[in-house]
Amino acid sequence: MxxxxxxxxxxxxxxxxxxxxxxxxxxxxxxxxxxxxxxxxxxxxxxxxxxxxxxxxxHPKIIQAAKDQCDLYTHTAFQVSPYEPYVKLCERLNALAPIREAKSVLFSTGAEAVENAIKIARVHTKRPGVIAFRGAFHGRTALTSTLTGKIVPYRASAGTGASNVFHAPFPIPHHGISVKDALNGVKALFKSDIEAHDVAAIILEPVQGEGGFYQAPKEFMQALREICDEHGILLICDEVQTGFGRTGKMFATEHYETEPDIMTVAKAMGGGFPISGVIAKSYVLDSTLPGGLGGTYGGNPVACAASLATIEAIEEExxxxxxxxxxxxxxxxxxxxxxxxxxxxxxxxxxxxxxxxxxxxxxxxxxxxxxxxxxxxxxxxxxxxxxxxxxxxxxxxxxxxxxxxxxxxxxxxxxxxxxxxxxxx
Ligand SMILES: Cc1ncc(COP(=O)(O)O)c(C=O)c1O
Structure with missing residues (x-):
């Protein structure tokens, strides 16, 4: 055999x-x-x-950076003994992301980043509701699979899901959903499911990943920004699949003249090592209580070193x-x-x-x-x-x-x- x-x-x-x-x-x-x-x-x-x-x-540079970090220390938990690679990576992300005056927090997986982005939005706005889109993929945990806009296989037989999550159509003109249809879908939710002033965030992938690589048109992203501004809702761009050069920009959000309030990043961020993050407006992240965010492994030093080398490789090459x-x-x-x-x-x-x-x-x-x-x-x-x-x-x-x-x-x-x-x- x-x-x-x-x-x-x-x-x-x-x-x-x-x-x-x-x-x-x-x-x-x-x-x-x-x-x-x-x-x-x-x-x-x-x-x-x-x-x-x-x-x-x-990638030799990334492997070397991880090896070098292994020779120093592999885990102290940032919540116990903080370390420079975590701080340096947050500084890099804040400078790179298309969000002015940003701060960051690190985790290990994409789903963890999305979970925390929603938590941060809820804490900041003191509102429960979240609007996501059909066809979206945000992860497999209880909350992120509820945000995911496809039942089989991600949500099938997994119970009723998390509360206060609603789905609007995503624009795919060649499958019969125009930008206008999709925006009317969001506005219809405000009438039939949740009032706009109870919505903490609208979350979308600038280009749906698992959903089929459908790109949000510019006018759609801009209209969502306007809806968010009108109602005090935070706009979250989930860049877990689109980030770190994949779309011809460091982040797909840069293709739009629109600034999100929060971004989630993971996957290519670590060049093969598990690391993720939430980048957000400082005043949004400053709403969270010390101890309210984090996790034992979030922003592991070896993964931070690999991520810093990944960003350098993207730029240098x-x-x-x-x-x-x-x-x-x-x-x-x-x-x-x-x-x-x-x-x-x-x-x-x-x-x-x-x-x-x-x-x-x-x-x-x-x-x-x-x-x-x-x-x-x-x-x-x-x-x-x-x-x-x-x-x-x-x-x-x-x-x-x-x-x-x-x-x-x-x-x-x-x-x-x-x-x-x-x-x-
Ligand atoms: C856009 C997006 N968000 C979140 C996730 C979840 O990431 P992870 O599998 O690392 O939890 C994925 C994974 O494919 C994704 O593509």
Missing amino acids: TKNNDLRLRRLAAVAPGVASATSVFASKALNAEVWDADGQRYLDFAMGIAVCNTGHC GLIKRSQAIGDVMVDRLNAFKANKCLPAIGDVRGIGAMVAFEMVKEKGGHEPDSEVTTKLVTKAHEKGLILLSCGYFGNTIRLLAPLTIPDHHLHEGLDLLEEALKAC
Whole structure:
């Protein structure tokens, strides 16, 4: 039996089935855009641990920074003995985020950052309500899965969810929801579900991640800002998937001339180490009581050191510019696949920087989702040596998340493998 198959069987016997894996590739080694499985089979990685390794697998600078920190101390708990890497990382985030006069607080996961962003908004406004959007993904904890706008698999059979959370439609014009529809949806909530003066926050991803890489149009973001200003509501941008160069800016929020009150960050922030944060207006964060925020591991020193090195690598290696160049190559190639009559039907192709996706549809020229062929495409790609991820409210979107450090020849090789996988469908 191969080592991979042996691990598969051991996993079935020992690991909860609720944690699903997109592939059965048991990683044994990874470097930049390449991963090798337990049998030595090589793959190109267009998933990067779900948008985490924007700086590639095992970036030498990040690994060195983590090793150096390990030689000093690995954990004291910031709430017991604080340390410089935490303070320095908050200083960096405050300077980088498109929020004037910001302060930050650090955690370990994206869901923890979102949980705390909502808590901070509730403490500051002394209001209970939160508005999120259909198709959104904010995590798997009780509150964040309630904020998530998709039932199966994230909320199914998990009880009624947290209270005072309401969902409005997210604008996706080619699926029949205009910006006007979405804004009317928010205003309708004020009439039918919760009065505006009881709402603490509106939370959205500037580009929905798990929901299908749908970008919030500029006019939508600006209109939400106006609604928030009118009613004293805080605007939260969840940048857990979009942050750290993925969209061709350090943060996707920079594409809008709109300032959020709070931002959540995680994933690519640590270059592969678990760290997350909430960045917010100082006066908002100053409302929280000492001891009200934190966690044993939040802002772990090794993860802080890795995160500081990640930010430096993004800046030194020009990865934000590279993000746009990668996205341009991908979108051009996908449009060529779409025009190719011999390949299965591709619908909308979209990208913002290197956050690129396409939809599989029933008929060429149409938008009716085809989730079956999407699943098949992911399997065929794995067979050919390309790690791909699907996503989407309709289950028919393929997202491409190559590292921003990918060399050109690997980028083209990955897209060639994708073409072969499409042909095999
Ligand atoms: C936008 C967004 N928010 C929150 C989360 C939750 O992050 P984590 O899985 O680290 O808890 C995710 C994860 O995919 C995400 O994409």
